[in-house]
Amino acid sequence: MTDHASTLGHIKDVTVLTAALDMAPHLIDWRKRHTGQAECVVFPSTTQAVSEVMAYCHANRIRVFPQGGNTSVCGGSVPDGQGGSIVLNLSRMNRLREINPDDDSMVVDAGCILANVQQAAADVDRLFPLRLGAEGSCQIGGNIATNAGGTAAVRYGVMRDLVLGLEVVLPDGTIIDAIKTVRKDNSGFDLKHLFIGSEGTIGIITGAALKLFARPRGMTTAALAIRDIDTALYIARDLRGALPGEISALELLSDSEMEIVREFRAEGALRMRQAPWYLIVEVGGRSTEAEYRDILETLLMPELESGALTDAILAENERQRGEIWGVRHSVTECNMHAGMGLTHDIAVPIGKLDQYIKQAEAELAEAYPDAVPVVVGHIGDGNLHYIAMFTHEAWAAQTAQEAVRDHVGHMFYDIAVGLGGTFSAEHGVGSIHTGDMERYKSSSSLRMMRDMKAAFDPLGIANPGRMLKFSIDENALGGEIENE
Numbered sequence: 001m002t003d004h005a006s007t008l009g010h011i012k013d014v015t016v017l018t019a020a021l022d023m024a025p026h027l028i029d030w031r032k033r034h035t036g037q038a039e040c041v042v043f044p045s046t047t048q049a050v051s052e053v054m055a056y057c058h059a060n061r062i063r064v065f066p067q068g069g070n071t072s073v074c075g076g077s078v079p080d081g082q083g084g085s086i087v088l089n090l091s092r093m094n095r096l097r098e099i100n101p102d103d104d105s106m107v108v109d110a111g112c113i114l115a116n117v118q119q120a121a122a123d124v125d126r127l128f129p130l131r132l133g134a135e136g137s138c139q140i141g142g143n144i145a146t147n148a149g150g151t152a153a154v155r156y157g158v159m160r161d162l163v164l165g166l167e168v169v170l171p172d173g174t175i176i177d178a179i180k181t182v183r184k185d186n187s188g189f190d191l192k193h194l195f196i197g198s199e200g201t202i203g204i205i206t207g208a209a210l211k212l213f214a215r216p217r218g219m220t221t222a223a224l225a226i227r228d229i230d231t232a233l234y235i236a237r238d239l240r241g242a243l244p245g246e247i248s249a250l251e252l253l254s255d256s257e258m259e260i261v262r263e264f265r266a267e268g269a270l271r272m273r274q275a276p277w278y279l280i281v282e283v284g285g286r287s288t289e290a291e292y293r294d295i296l297e298t299l300l301m302p303e304l305e306s307g308a309l310t311d312a313i314l315a316e317n318e319r320q321r322g323e324i325w326g327v328r329h330s331v332t333e334c335n336m337h338a339g340m341g342l343t344h345d346i347a348v349p350i351g352k353l354d355q356y357i358k359q360a361e362a363e364l365a366e367a368y369p370d371a372v373p374v375v376v377g378h379i380g381d382g383n384l385h386y387i388a389m390f391t392h393e394a395w396a397a398q399t400a401q402e403a404v405r406d407h408v409g410h411m412f413y414d415i416a417v418g419l420g421g422t423f424s425a426e427h428g429v430g431s432i433h434t435g436d437m438e439r440y441k442s443s444s445s446l447r448m449m450r451d452m453k454a455a456f457d458p459l460g461i462a463n464p465g466r467m468l469k470f471s472i473d474e475n476a477l478g479g480e481i482e483n484e
């Protein structure tokens, strides 16, 4: 054990792993695309312990890579290859601090797993609405650090909309206790918003006050098979208009995605007629489940009769709802088996989704005829995961893989940004999109972000190389840093 690991291991409520085998799962990401090195993996179980770890790392200029559930899909959750750093894993900070159905709030440690937070809310007859495929592993701190979106954002918003207050430890160990459950607080800058989506680059999130909601009285889920993309988009738009505030998911899947699920998911895909596009619709609110089924049937029957919809499943019970969501949530894993999927987490204004899909498909076909366009997305928010899928063999045959990756990325991102959209909708920037930040953000935005980073983390020890290219101004530091 090195000196640093040994000293950190003596801090109260801190466990340290140094054996290669123990550290291994923390040095590789979920999709096994990114690996790194670290001196040790540190597990604090209290906020005070996080503070002492950070103060020590600050005093010794040790680089710190925060890690939640390690489900990042943009290389944000594992350290770089330099070594000498620490991984700060939050999983032992997993206490439910308080839950209060009277003011629809709960306060949790940052390391709580999302599915456990959802369950704790359900246990007091409330809803914590963030939903995503990785909910069994990802943590609230990671969700906040990435400002996660997921399938219910169309109704409840993204993580930023679900946070009432935060507790954060700054890179020098200072604890900021801004945990509050009030809905209104105009007393100065609302600091929590600086940390939401900051990807661990300006502080470690240790606790959060979260918003809860009433559970819908009834809900139902439908899967629709659709003849073309324009039809899918107008059906989605019409449903939003017909059921304002009651649509809690609008998920689009291309048949190429469904084909992958058919091939690689043990339980198979949805048992419905094959079509170019599929829409998963979830609706819930004051009506009962049976009433929602009737409402959807009435709204969708003319589309079925006209041939716009070629098939539809209206879930009759929880098991059928689970089957539909099982397919949706299996896509990331199935795509890993299918080949090398170059995934692009873009968003455009909702009204421009059709333009995006058509242009991206045409440009990909021209540049890489052996890549298949695979689309899965949260179309209620204008957010698509647009994937160029190469078979393992086709990818292995590419002699300049990095150049292809960059070229495909720029192609898809240029279209999105040209339509008034973004190259990173919900997954974050991580380590793989720092170059895209330089390409697509204005120089004034980048300057302001670097100024902010310098104000919180002048030594650049917090998640270096993630989100923002940032170099330390040694002159401005003005001499020795004291260990307080």
Ligand SMILES: Cc1cc2nc3c(=O)[nH]c(=O)nc-3n(C[C@H](O)[C@H](O)[C@H](O)COP(=O)(O)OP(=O)(O)OC[C@H]3O[C@@H](n4cnc5c(N)ncnc54)[C@H](O)[C@@H]3O)c2cc1C
Pocket (backbone or CB within 6 Å): 030, 065, 066, 067, 068, 069, 070, 071, 072, 073, 076, 077, 090, 110, 131, 132, 133, 134, 137, 138, 139, 140, 141, 142, 143, 144, 145, 146, 147, 148, 149, 150, 151, 199, 200, 201, 203, 204, 205, 206, 329, 332, 333, 426, 427, 430, 463, 466
């Ligand atoms: C199958 C699958 C489906 C997914 N679906 C979605 C989806 O629908 N929507 C979506 O938005 N994302 C999705 N993701 C991506 C991922 O799950 C989210 O980004 C999630 O919010 C990451 O949480 P995590 O705890 O795993 O964080 P990690 O992956 O461990 O870390 C993510 C980033 O946050 C930082 N970080 C983690 N914890 C903290 C903390 N406590 N304080 C400061 N910084 C921290 C890390 O350093 C890293 O930069 C999916 C991933 C998978 C594998």
